[in-house]
Amino acid sequence: MLEALLGIALLLSTALSLFLVTLPSRYIAQKNVKETSKQTRPKTSVQVVVLGDIGRSPRMEYHALSIAKNGGLVDLIGVLDSDVHPQILQEPLINIVPISQSPSFLQTNNTLLVLFFAPLKALWQAFSLYYVLGYKCEPAQWMLLQNPPFIPTFTIASFVAFVRGSRLVLDWHNFGYSLFALKFGPSHPFVRLHRWYEFKGPKSAYAHFTVTNVMAKYLQSEADITAHPLHDRPPMHFQPLSPEQKAGFLSKFDITSKIAIGKSSNTRILVSSTSWTPDEDFSILLDALVAYSSRAKADSSLPSIIAIITGKGPQKEHYLSKIAELKKTDKLNRVEIHTAWLSIEDYALLLGSADLGVSLHMSSSGLDLPMKVVDMFGTGLPVVGWSDFEAWSELVQEGVNGKGFQDAQGLEKLLVGLFSDDGRQLEKLKAGAMKECDRRWDNEWNSVAGRVFGVVD
Known part of the structure; x- marks a missing residue:
């Protein structure tokens, strides 16, 4: 028994000694930094x-x-x-x-x-x-x-x-x-x-x-x-686009090319970025789009919507199956939903080409903010988002550069109001979002x- 305890003690002390001997080296001021190509010290x-x-x-x-x-x-x-x-x-x-x-x-x-x-x-x-x-x-x-x-x-x-x-x-x-x-x-x-x-x-x-x-x-x-x-x-690569730049980007994709060449003036592009996690309830957007489609089917003055959802995450496949079922049952008659994973450059161009951004970030703490909204403002894109948390007002000025919702019915109401024929509400939010472009990272x-x-x- 004693020999076993001594063996264990020896093993532990050896392991501790090895750990201490192999500890990472320490930082020494001005001696660990590499020389750059210009021979200047960082x-x-x-x-x-x-x-x-x-x-x-x-x-x-x-x-x-x-x-x-x-x-x-x-x-x-x-x-x-x-x-x-x-x-x-x-x-x-x-x-x-x-x-x-x-x-x-x-x-x-x-x-x-x-x-x-x-x-x-x-x-x-x-x-x-x-x-x-x-x-x-x-x-x-x-x-x-x-x-x-x-x-x-x-x-x-x-x-x-x-x-x-x-x-x-x-x-x-x-x-x-x-x-x-x-x-x-x-x-x-x-x-x-x-x-x-x-x-x-x-x-x-x-x-x-x-x-x-x-x-x-x-x-x-x-x-x-x-x-x-x-x-x-927003960093500098998120910028507002000219009409020519928008048309050039939209023409790259089959789903948006008809807008780029002017064949579908009665269509709006809605974009949302999501990590497909529990703190972003994507079903809110789906329910709102289903309700909007039903209303637009009865009211031809309402434009159709192309919704482009970007991002990766654990719940993506679950919602893709729900989207497929909604399409199969014809509940998205006036709405197209597409998912994409884009390069940083193309993502910035997509935001600059869209008509409205949607944020579903709910904030588990109530104290953080969705960076996606910041990116959208960088391109002058107005935003609607889940607003039932304390920090929301630090980012979005209600009715100035965006609007908030707290359920699917509220989101559907915003979509109808902002996409109605006169477009004055959306233009007002667009002007407010453009002012945010001056505030850079x-x-x-x-x-x-x-x-x-x-x-x-």
Whole structure:
């Protein structure tokens, strides 16, 4: 028995010694940064971390581009599951470091299986993230971490930042506990524990950014965390289009070519981007389009609608089958629904060519905002969106650049009003959305994050 205990103790001490000896190297100011082609030394170095698909994390991509634009060296760390922003590939100061995806068998939406697979998935993610942060990247002065997901990202990132001497900055897009509450309910023990850790652990971080003012106020009151609001603003590749540019883009696709050549003036293009997740109830849009189709069938003055839905996500196949059934039963007589996954350039052109944008983002916390609306405003596209959450008014001015709804009936009423013959309501919203084009990401980032990272005076 004693020999067994001594053996275990020896094994553990050996493992601990190996762990300590192989800890990642520390950041040393001005000695770890690479020389650029111009032989100038970068102002700083930043690890931009997202435990998810980089291509579907545009805000983190914009962070990376802004840091590089202001002379900082960037390791952009995340999963490579879709195309990244093309400017990132062309930027010599940005290095993409991929994280291995968790095995497909650990992906499930079943509530019972989630309880079993979630710890295994978290362990896989924790090891993959630790390996990348500690051994595939040079130590950096800063580490910018997206939240959510909070577990296991924060635990690993904060440990590596501490060991390597990096200053940890959290970018709060939402709260991880509120997303788990959608599956398990707010009173579930795991959700309550998650919330406690999410509000207690990050106090050690050097700085915090939030996507809204109300989120910053909530962190201050509930977690005693002082955060800098850093609102999403559209980057420069989202721009209003001329009539010629719109016609050129629409003519590329069979479903919209008839509009481009003027053969279908009584048709409107509606666009919505969705991640096909539970916090975006796509059935609201489907029900509204069914009701609109029925009304337009009886009222020929109402235009037909081409609805183009972009994005990827777990519930996509479920809703595609519902759309197919609606088409089969002729409930979308005056409405066409198409799904697409577009390049960043084509997505921006689609928004600039559309007549109206729709946001179904419901906000699990009530304190975040849908970035898709920001992109739509960047092209001067007016928006209607789910508005039953606190932060909505920080983004959309009711009746000025968009309008809100809270159910399918409300959305259908907005579509009828905005697409009616005179079009005055839609033109008014269009004018308001065009004014939002002047509010750009670079200006917002420089005044907030640029000063935190010390790359902007």
